[in-house]
Amino acid sequence: MRKQVILFLTIFVFMYMLTGCWSRVELNDIAIVTAAALDLVDDQKIQLGVQVMKTKMTKGTAGRGESSDNTTLIFSEQGDSVMDAYRKIQKKIPRNLIFSHNRIVIIGEKLARSGITPVIEFFSRYRDVRGNSYLLTTKGKAFDLLNVGPNFEKFSAEEIREEQKARVIDSATIRDFTYRLLEEGIEPITSQLQMIPAGEKSTEDSNSEKKNKNNELALGLVGVGVYRKDRLIGWMNAQDAETLLWLRNKMKDSVITVMIPDENKLFGKLSVQLMKSKATIKSKVENEQVQFQVNIEMTGDLYENTTKLSTNSSNNLHTVQQLLEEEVERRIRSTVQKSKNKFKTDIIGFGSKLHRQNNKEWNEKYSDRWDEKFPEIKVDVTAHFKIIGTGRINDSLIWEEKEMKK
Amino acid sequence: MRDYIWPWQSNVMMKHPWALPILFLILAVILSFVTWFRSKHAPQGQGQEQQ
Amino acid sequence: MEIISRHQLLTISIIYQIGTTIIFGFASGAGRDSWLAVLISTCLGTAVVWIYTRITHFNPGLTYIECYPAQFGKLLGTPIAWLHPLLFLYISGRIVADIKNLVPTTILPGTPPWVILLFFMLVISYGLFAGIEVMGKLTEIILPIILLIYLIEVILIFSSGVVHFDNLSPLLDKGWGRIWEVVWPLGIIQSFGESLALALVWTLMNERKRVGRTMIISSLFAGLFIAFTDALAVAVYGEEIFKRATYPMYALIQAISVSDFITQLDATGVIYFCFMAFLKTYIYLFATIRSIQKLTYSNSSRVFIFPVVLIALFMGLTMAPNVVEHIAVVQKVIPYNPIYLSLMIVFPVLLFLVSWIRNKSGTAAS
Numbered sequence: 001m002r003k004q005v006i007l008f009l010t011i012f013v014f015m016y017m018l019t020g021c022w023s024r025v026e027l028n029d030i031a032i033v034t035a036a037a038l039d040l041v042d043d044q045k046i047q048l049g050v051q052v053m054k055t056k057m058t059k060g061t062a063g064r065g066e067s068s069d070n071t072t073l074i075f076s077e078q079g080d081s082v083m084d085a086y087r088k089i090q091k092k093i094p095r096n097l098i099f100s101h102n103r104i105v106i107i108g109e110k111l112a113r114s115g116i117t118p119v120i121e122f123f124s125r126y127r128d129v130r131g132n133s134y135l136l137t138t139k140g141k142a143f144d145l146l147n148v149g150p151n152f153e154k155f156s157a158e159e160i161r162e163e164q165k166a167r168v169i170d171s172a173t174i175r176d177f178t179y180r181l182l183e184e185g186i187e188p189i190t191s192q193l194q195m196i197p198a199g200e201k202s203t204e205d206s207n208s209e210k211k212n213k214n215n216e217l218a219l220g221l222v223g224v225g226v227y228r229k230d231r232l233i234g235w236m237n238a239q240d241a242e243t244l245l246w247l248r249n250k251m252k253d254s255v256i257t258v259m260i261p262d263e264n265k266l267f268g269k270l271s272v273q274l275m276k277s278k279a280t281i282k283s284k285v286e287n288e289q290v291q292f293q294v295n296i297e298m299t300g301d302l303y304e305n306t307t308k309l310s311t312n313s314s315n316n317l318h319t320v321q322q323l324l325e326e327e328v329e330r331r332i333r334s335t336v337q338k339s340k341n342k343f344k345t346d347i348i349g350f351g352s353k354l355h356r357q358n359n360k361e362w363n364e365k366y367s368d369r370w371d372e373k374f375p376e377i378k379v380d381v382t383a384h385f386k387i388i389g390t391g392r393i394n395d396s397l398i399w400e401e402k403e404m405k406k
Numbered sequence: 407m408r409d410y411i412w413p414w415q416s417n418v419m420m421k422h423p424w425a426l427p428i429l430f431l432i433l434a435v436i437l438s439f440v441t442w443f444r445s446k447h448a449p450q451g452q453g454q455e456q457q
Numbered sequence: 458m459e460i461i462s463r464h465q466l467l468t469i470s471i472i473y474q475i476g477t478t479i480i481f482g483f484a485s486g487a488g489r490d491s492w493l494a495v496l497i498s499t500c501l502g503t504a505v506v507w508i509y510t511r512i513t514h515f516n517p518g519l520t521y522i523e524c525y526p527a528q529f530g531k532l533l534g535t536p537i538a539w540l541h542p543l544l545f546l547y548i549s550g551r552i553v554a555d556i557k558n559l560v561p562t563t564i565l566p567g568t569p570p571w572v573i574l575l576f577f578m579l580v581i582s583y584g585l586f587a588g589i590e591v592m593g594k595l596t597e598i599i600l601p602i603i604l605l606i607y608l609i610e611v612i613l614i615f616s617s618g619v620v621h622f623d624n625l626s627p628l629l630d631k632g633w634g635r636i637w638e639v640v641w642p643l644g645i646i647q648s649f650g651e652s653l654a655l656a657l658v659w660t661l662m663n664e665r666k667r668v669g670r671t672m673i674i675s676s677l678f679a680g681l682f683i684a685f686t687d688a689l690a691v692a693v694y695g696e697e698i699f700k701r702a703t704y705p706m707y708a709l710i711q712a713i714s715v716s717d718f719i720t721q722l723d724a725t726g727v728i729y730f731c732f733m734a735f736l737k738t739y740i741y742l743f744a745t746i747r748s749i750q751k752l753t754y755s756n757s758s759r760v761f762i763f764p765v766v767l768i769a770l771f772m773g774l775t776m777a778p779n780v781v782e783h784i785a786v787v788q789k790v791i792p793y794n795p796i797y798l799s800l801m802i803v804f805p806v807l808l809f810l811v812s813w814i815r816n817k818s819g820t821a822a823s
Contacts, residue, residue, distance in 0.1 A: 100721065127566065130721075132714050175619075175694070175712070182697035359627035414547055416777040416786045419794075426547070427796045434539035437752070441535050444754045 031095040034072065035157035037142035038119055039108035041078055046111070046118070048085035049076035049143040050097065051157055072155045074146050082122040100128040103157040104164075105135050105174065106193060108142035112225065112232035120181070120230070123174050131175030134164045136193040137225035137232060148195055148217050160219055164191060167252040169221045170244040181230055184367055185351020188227045189244070192235055196220040228345045228371075236338065243335040246296060246328075247348050251277045256300070258323045260307055268307025270320055272387065274300040283354040285361050290377045292350055296328060301389040312394055321385045328383040340375045350377060460663050465593030467671050468600040469740070470655055474648045474679035476737040477555055480730045481784065482705045483647045484687055487635045489625055489696040492688035494639045499680025501640065502649025505802065506676050508809050509656050510669040515812035517665070521656035522748045525804075528811045535752070537804060542748040544800055545654055546769060549741035553577070553773025556734050558780045563707060564727050571774060577731075578770045581739050585762045589658060589743060596736065606729060610722070611689070613713045620692045642792045642802075648683070649676060650801030651737075654744040703780060706730075742769060 037049040051072050075092055079085030090097055105123065107116055123129045138145055150156040164171040171191045172180070180188040195217050224241035226234045236244075245251045254274040279296040302320070310316060339347055351370045355362040366373055412418055413425035461469075484491035484498075509521070516524045522541060526534035556577060557570045565573065584592055614620060629636075652672070659668045690705045693712050702708045710726035713719065745765050750758040777783035791797055 127562070130711065130714070132712075175698075178698060179695045183695055356623060356626045363631075412775065414550060414772050414776060416782040419786050419790045420782070423790050423794055427794065430540055430543045430547075430796060431536070433543055434536040437539045438535040441539070441752045441754075442531070 025096055029095050030098050031093055032101050033097050033099050034101060034155055035104050035106065035146060035160075036099075036102060037076075037106040037108070037146050038082065038111055039142050040111035040114060045078045045080060046082055046085055047076060047078045047143060048082060048089065049074060049146050050089060051146050051155065052093070052097070053155065072157075076143055082119060083126075098128050099123075099126065100130060102129065102133045103161040105133055106142040106145055107135065107137050107190070109137065109139050109232065111142075112137045112227075115230045116227075116232075117230045120174060120178055124178060129174075131178075132173045134161060135172050135174055135177050135190045136160070136164075136221075137190045138193045139235070145193060145195060145219060148219050151218060156219060160193065163219075163221055167245060167250060168254075169238060169241045170224055170248065170250065171221075181227075183352060185346065185353075185355045185362070185370055186349035187229070187345045187347050189224045189236075189241075189347050190227070191221045191241075192223040192225050193219055194222050196222065226339075226343050226345055226347055228343075233345065234343050236335075236343075239331065240335040240338055243331050244348065246277050246298075247279050247281070247294070247332065247335075249277070249279055256324060256327055258320075258327045260319075260323060269304070270302065270307060270323070271304035272300040272302050272320075272324060274298050275388070276300075281350065281353045283350070283357050285354075285358060290354065290366070290373065292353070292377060292379045294332060294379060294381045295384075296332065296381070297384045297386075298324075298328065299386045299388050300324075301391065302387055303391050305390075317387055317390075321387055324385040324387075325383040328385065329381045332381045332383070333379070336379050336381075340377070344371070344375050346370065346374045350374070350379075459588050459590045459661055461590060461593040461658070461661055463662060463664050463667050463671055465597050466658065466662050466668070467675055468596040469593060469658070469736070470652065470672060470675040471679055472596055472600060472603070472733060472736050473655060473740055474652060474676060475682055476648065476651070476733050477552055477730075478648050478683050479686060479706050479733060480555060480559060480704060481787070482683075482687065482690075483643050483787070484639050485700050485702075485705060486788070487639045488631065488700055489691045490629060490631075490636055491639070491691065491699070492625075492684040493628070494636045494644060495680060495684040495687055497636065498640050498644030498647075498649070499677060499684070502645050502652075502680065503673055503676040505645060505649050505805075506652050506672050507669060508805055509653060510659070510672050512805060512809050512812055513656060513659050513668065514665075515809075515816045518660070520660045520747070520751055521653075522751050524808060524812065528808060528815065538748070538752060540796070540800060541653075542745040542752070544796055545741045545745040545748070546765065547772065548651065548654075549738050549745070549769045550772030550776055552734050552738045552741070553769055554776040554783055556731065557773060558777070558783060559704065559707075559730065559734075560727065562780070563704070564724055574770060574773060577735070577738075578766050581735065581742060582762055582766050584739055585742060585746065585766070586759065589661060592736075592739060592743075599732065603729065603732070606725065610710060610713065610725075613715055613719060613722075614689065614693065614709065616715045617713050619712050619714075620689070621695075622692050624692050624695045625688060642798060643788070646792070646797050646801055648679060650797065652676070653801055653805070654741050657744040657747045658740070703784075738769070742766065 031052045033050045033052055035051040037051075039047045039049075041047045051074055054071050054073055075089050077085045077088040077092070079088050086097065105119070107119065111119070123133070124131075146156070148156055150159050153159045153162070169191050170189060172189060177188045177190065180186050196219075221238070223238050224236045224244065225232050226236055242251075242254060245254070251274065254277075255271055256274060257269055257271045259269050277296065277298040279294060282293045282295075284291045284293070336348065339345060351362075351366070351374065354366065410418075410422070410425055413422070413429050418425055482491070484494045487494040512524055513519075513521055516527060519527055522538050525538040528534065529537065553574060557574055560573050561568065561570055655672070659665075662668055662671075686706055686709070690702075690709045691699050693709060694702070694705075698708075699705055707723070707726050707730070710722055713722055742765055746758045746761045749755075749761050749765070755761075777786070
C-alpha cells in the first residue's frame with residue numbers, strides 16, 4: 001500500500017514537469033520576421049528594417065481575410081550593430097522577434113560596399129537564424145524595398161524567395177555566401193533586387209514616379225552584385241548572370257534566342273528553352289600560364305520559330321544547333337571577359353577548380369596571388385547543343401504563309 | 407594558491423595542467439590504504455567472479 | 458550478479474563509442490580530411506580496444522580493475538587501480554559539462570543549467586540503482602531507433618540538395634601533418650581510450666570468449682559512423698565553416714530543408730545527442746562505482762551511488778564557465794595530460810605484456 005502511494009505521488013509531481021518548459025514562448029507572444037533589410041546610415045550606424053507578419057489571435061470567426069491591406073508590418077531602427085538595432089526594435093513591439101522563418105536579407109548598396117561581414121556574423125551566430133535565407137543586394141536603400149506590396153503571395157518576402165528558387169539568376173543564401181567568402185579561389189555574389197514596374201521589362205530602377213501606385217510595382221531580380229571578399233564592387237546584368245548559373249550547374253530552365261539572317265535581309269528569330277545543362281571546367285597549367293577548358297552540354301526544346309527554316313528537316317536542326325552553340329559560347333566568353341577585365345574577381349570559381357584539380361600548383365604558386373593572376377588566365381569554351389523536341393507543331397507556320405502568298 | 411582546490415576546472419587545467427594528476431595520485435595512495443584496511447576485514451568470498 | 462547478453466554489450470558499446478564525439482567532433486582541426494583522420498584513429502583505436510579485451514582474457518574472472526593488483530602486486534597495483542575510478546569520475550564530470558553547454562545554447566535557452574542537469578542526474582541515479590541489465594535492454598531497443606533516425610536524417614540531407622561532394626577534394630591538401638596532429642593522441646583517446654570504462658562491464662557478459670570480437674565490431678562500426686558524418690558535414694558546409702562550427706553535427710541537422718516543408722529539425726538532433734551523452738555518463742559512473750566496490754571489498758554498490766553522482770554533478774557544473782574554455786581544454790590540455798595517456802595506453806600495454814608473459818609461463822609450467 002505504501003509503495004503505491006509513493007508511486008502515485010512521484011508520478012503526480014513529475015507530471016508537472018512534463019507540461020511545459022521553463023522558457024516557453026507562446027505563439028501569440030512572438031512576431032515572425034519574414035524579411036530583413038540592412039542599410040548603412042551616415043555615422044557608421046546600421047539601420048535594420050524588419051518585415052513582420054501580423055498574426056492576431058482572434059476568437060470567434062476564424063480568419064476574416066485581411067484582403068484590404070498587407071498582412072505585414074514594417075519596423076525599423078538604427079543601432080551600432082545589427083544586434084543593437086534588433087534590440088531597439090524589440091522595444092517597439094509587444095512581442096518577441098524571432099528570425100527562424102526569415103526568408104530574405106536585403107542589403108543596401110552603401111553597406112554592401114563597405115563590407116557585409118558584420119551582417120553575416122550576426123546571422124551566423126544567433127541562435128534561431130537559419131543559413132538558408134537568401135541574401136540580396138540593391139542599389140540605393142534596402143529599406144525602401146520592404147514597402148512594396150505583394151502581388152501573389154501573402155507577403156513580399158515569400159514572393160522574392162520563390163523568385164530566387166526559380167533560379168533564373170544566380171543566387172546565394174547566407175550559407176552559400178559564407179562558403180564562397182571563406183573558400184579559396186571563388187568570390188561571392190548575390191542577386192540584385194530592384195523595384196521594377198510590373199508592366200515593362202526595365203533594367204533600371206524606376207521608383208520615384210510610380211511609388212504611389214504600389215500595386216503596379218514588383219520586386220524583380222535584375223542582375224547580380226559582384227563581391228570581392230565581402231565588399232561589393234559592381235553589378236552584372238541579367239544576361240551575364242544567367243551564364244553564371246550555367247557554369248555552376250544550377251540552372252533549372254532558361255531561354256536562348258538566336259537570330260539568323262534571312263535572304264531578304266529579314267532577321268528571323270528562334271527561341272529555345274533549355275532543359276538541361278552540364279558544364280565541366282578543366283584546368284591546366286602550362287609554363288606559368290593557367291588555362292581552362294570549359295565544356296558545356298545542353299539540351300533543349302524549340303518553342304518559337306519566326307524564320308523560314310522548316311523545323312522538319314534535320315539539316316536545318318543542325319544549323320540551328322550550331323547557331324545556338326555559337327550563341328552560348330559567345331555569352332559565356334562575354335561573362336568570363338567581364339569577370340576578368342571589368343571586375344577582376346573570380347566569381348565563377350575557376351580558382352577553386354584549379355585548386356581541386358591541381359592542388360600542388362595551387363598551393364605553391366597561386367593560392368595567395370589569385371587576385372593578380374586571375375585576369376591573365378586563358379579560357380576556351382566549347383558548347384554542344386542538342387535540340388530534342390520542337391513543340392507541338394513540327395513545321396513553321398510562317399513558311400506556310402509565305403507559300404500561300406505566292 | 408586557491409586554484410589548487412579546484413583542479414578539475416578548465417582554467418586551472420590550462421594554467422597548471424599537472425594539478426589534476428597530482429591530486430589523483432595523492433587520492434589514489436590514500437584510498438589504497440582504505441583497500442588494504444578493508445581487505446583484512448572483508449569476507450574472503452570477494453576474490454573472483456563466477457565463470 | 459547481473460548478466461548481459463552479447464547483443465546487449467554490442468549495442469551498449471556502439472552507442473557509447475559514438476557518444477560525445479558526434480557532438481563536438483575531435484577532427485575539426487583536420488579540415489576537409491577529418492574523415493580520413495577518423496578512419497585512421499579507428500584502425501589504431503580498435504587495436505587499443507583489442508588490447509583491453511585481451512587483458513581480461515588473460516586474467517579470467519577478474520574485472521579489469523582487479524588485474525592491476527593481481528599482476529603488479531598489491532603495493533604497486535592498488536594505487537594504479539585507484540587512479541581509474543578517479544579518472545572516470547572526472548570524465549563523467551566533463552560530459553555533464555558538455556550537456557550543460559549544449560542544451561542551453563541550442564534548445565532551452567532560458568532554463569537554468571542546473572535544473573537540466575539535476576533531472577539528468579536523477580535519471581542516471583535511477584538507472585544506476587536499477588543495474589546494468591536494465592541499461593542493456595534499453596540500448597537493445599533504442600539502437601535500432603537511433604540508427605533509423607540517423608538514416609532518415611541522411612536521406613533528408615541529400616534531398617535538401619545541399620550536399621556537394623567536391624568539397625571533399627582535394628584530398629590531403631595541406632598534407633598529412635594536420636591529420637597526425639589530430640589522430641595522436643586525441644583521436645585515439647576520444648572514442649577508443651574511453652572504452653576502458655567498458656572494461657568493467659565485460660565480466661558481466663554471458664559469453665566471455667566473444668568479448669573481443671564484439672568490441673572490435675563495435676569499434677569499427679562506431680568509427681565508420683563518425684567518419685561518414687564528418688565527411689557529410691564537410692560536403693555540406695565546406696572546409697572553413699566546418700572548422701569554425703561549435704557543434705558541427707548539430708549544424709548538419711540545421712541544414713535540412715526539404716521543399717521548405719521539412720525544416721527546423723534541431724530538436725531531434727539534440728535529443729539524439731542527449732541520449733548518447735546519457736549513456737556515456739551512465740557507463741562511466743557505473744564503472745566508477747563498480748571499481749570502488751571492488752577495491753573496497755564491499756558487498757553492495759548501492760551505497761556509493763549517491764556520493765559519486767553528486768561529485769560528478771558538482772564537477773560538471775563548476776568545470777568550465779563557457780564553451781570556449783571547455784573546448785580549449787579538450788584540444789590543448791588533455792592530449793598531453795599524463796593521466797589520460799598513461800591510464801589509457803601506457804598502463805594497459807604494460808599490463809597486457811605482463812599478463813601475457815605470465816599466462817604463457819603459467820600454461821607452459823602446467
